[in-house]
Structures are given as C-alpha cells and as structure tokens.
Amino acid sequence: MPYRSAAEHEDVPRPVVGIGNDYPPSFELAEHRHRRGQLLYAANGVVAVSTPQGAWVAPPERAVWIPGGTPHAVRMVGAVQTRSVLIEPSACPALGGACRVVAVSPLLRQLLLSAAEIPVEYDEGGRDGLVMRLLVAEIDRAPVIPIAVPFPRHAALAARCHAFLERPRATATIDQWADALAMNRRRFTRLFRRETGMSFAEWRQQACLSVALPRLAAGEPITTIALDLGYDGPASFSTMFKRALGVPPSRYRP
Template identity: 80%
Template sequence: MDQRHPDDHEHVPRPVVGIGNDYPPSFELAEHQHRRGQLLYAASGVVAVSTPQGAWVAPPERAVWIPGGTPHAVRMVGAVQTRSVLVDQAVYPGLARSCRVLGVSPLLRQLLVEAAHVPVEYAEAARDGLVMRLLVAEIERAPLIPLAVPFPRHAALAARCHAFVEQPQAHVTIDQWAGALAMNRRRFTRL
C-alpha cells in the first residue's frame, strides 16, 4: 500500500478512492476540506475530528463520516493507521450531509483495508469497482453511533470550546469558564 494524500486524488475520474496512511503519535492535520465526502477510519489508534459545528471521536470499530466541503482538522491519539475512502456525493447522493460517527462492521472494515490497495484508476466494471460499490453500500447502512459533541451557537462560547478541544484542561471549573466569558454561572450553563 502506498501512502496517499486525499488532495492528490480530488479529480480522479472514479466515484470512490481508497486511502491508507500511517501517522505518528499525536500527529495533527490542520484544518482542510475535500470536494468529496470522506469516511475516516482508524484501523489502529483513535482519531478526533473537529469542524466548526462540533467534534467527533472514532475509537476502534468506529469511523467518522465527513461530507464533502466540510472544513475539518484531525488529531491522532496514539500512533494511528487510517484507512479511508473519498466518495463523490454527486454519484452517491444518499450519503449523509452532516458529520457523524458510524459503526464499522467486520465487512466494512475489510472493505476499507482492501480499498487502500485498490489502484486509484481501477476498472469500474471489474472486481475493484465491485469492491468500491459494496463499500459505499456498507457505509449507507452503517449504524449511527452518538459520539458527537456539537459546539454551541454562542460565538464566544464556541471559540472557548474550540480552544479546549485543542488544549484540554480538566481542572478548569464551570465558574472559571463563566468568568472567562464575562457571564454568570446560570447564563453559562444555559448556553
């Protein structure tokens, strides 16, 4: 398997492109976006995806679906091996239009591993095309797992939440957060 960068394959004339990469512990991918939707699966390790709308964590047996055009950053927890696919949502319009964590069945896991080995310009009518079509069918039927943390609509509070995701500090109290945002505890907890 060759390491593949998603941006290198945005204009490949195939509806699905498999990607496999290995990352060192605590590696971070800065905010970026893809034209295609991406199913991001950590074959080992854990990935944390953040967008302007929220944060999603994919432990083993889970994957994060990121719709095309969604700005997102990714943080690796431990050493991580990703197996992902980029999917043209114009070809597969039934895929979700919002980020979510999906359960990864044993079949979907094996298809993701296999997709990373499929040539970028595979023969769509042959075995590799069948693998990719089955992979998308498995994504469409994968169960939704509630592992999302939506960010608040209040701009200052959302900015504070983003900063916390970047540098968590478990010892900070509710009163300290409220004070940092110049609001009382009741308003802070309501927001």
C-alpha cells in the same frame, strides 16, 4: 505505505477512491479541505477530527464521515493506520452534509482495508467495482454513533465550550455557566440547545467522552481519567461510559 493525500484524487474518474496512510504517534494534519466526502477510518489507533462546527473522535470500530468542502484538522492518537474512502456526493447521498461518527462492522472494516489496495482507476465493471459498490452499500447502512461535540456560533458561549474541552469537568453545572455568561438559567438553557442541538448535560457528557477516548487509547489508567474528569471514581465513570457507548471503557484500552 507511501503517503497519499485526498487532494491527489479529486479528479479521478471514479465515484469512490480508497486511500491508506500510516502515521507516527501524535501526528497532526493541519486544517484542510477536499471536494469529495471522506469516510476516515483508523485500522489501528484513534483519530480525532475537529472542524469549526465541532469535534469527533473515532476509536476502534468507528469511522468519521467528513462531508466534502468541510475544513477539518486531524490528530492521531498513537501510531495510526488510516484506511479511508473518498466519495463523490452523488455516490452516497444518505451520509448528508454534517460530520458524524458511524459504526464499522467487520464486513465494512474488511471492505475499507481492501479498498485501500485497489488501483485508483479500477475496472468499474469488474471485481474491484463490485467491492466499491458493496462498500458504499455498507457505509449507507452503518449506524450513527453518538460521539459528537458541536460548537456553538455564539462567540462567548463558543469560547467557554472550547475552554471546557481543554479542562472538562463532569461536575460543571448549568448555573455556573449561566452565571459566567451573565445569563439567567432559562435563557442559557434555551441558547445552549439552539446553538448545539443538545442539552447542556448531553453536551457535557459528549465532551468528557471525546477527551476520555484518546486517553484510553493511549493506555492511561481508567481511574486517572475518571478523577481528572471530575467523576467520584472509576465506577461512576464506567457507568456513564457504558450507558453512552454500550461497552465499558476497558474496551478501548490497548
């Protein structure tokens, strides 16, 4: 499928435009932005989206909502086929102005696949227009999935968060971070929640999940991932994973 960028479709006179692209393994899209919002879905493979505000990972049956105007970079895990829609803000206001991961139902998946095949300037009153309207309705009702790693604006705390994503450890403690930042425990916990909207334990878990998901999709052994993240073994890692996402980590292995 020929490459189609979001920038090519900024001024198309349709509220929703479908695009599809095929990427080789480990391909990266440098930071960019577009006026329309984008629901980015990987029909095959996994996409990892990063913005100045945080990081989001979309494994199978998930998609990332990227609001219009948001600077973002995308990393492909494995060979990836994206099937996305570009949406005018007025067409789906419920998605809001923050990145998020949403569940992709079987119906939404088929609609996303179909949208990528629909001509850009489709007949809004015909069958193609009906598909796009149903697609927006399904996106509007898609449940939000808690896979997010928000970054704080506090410079020293942000630097530590970014470093943690490079080498996440499930055993990291509040006291270790507070000491490293020369803060008492109470000040640190209040700052962390104010800056990220999460407790430290919640954020640490999300960071570990965001690192684990691409590795699982790449076929790495669950035991290796669990030990690398600092878990006692695959059982404790799998328990955390299933509690957070509702399915075992084996669900995300190829």
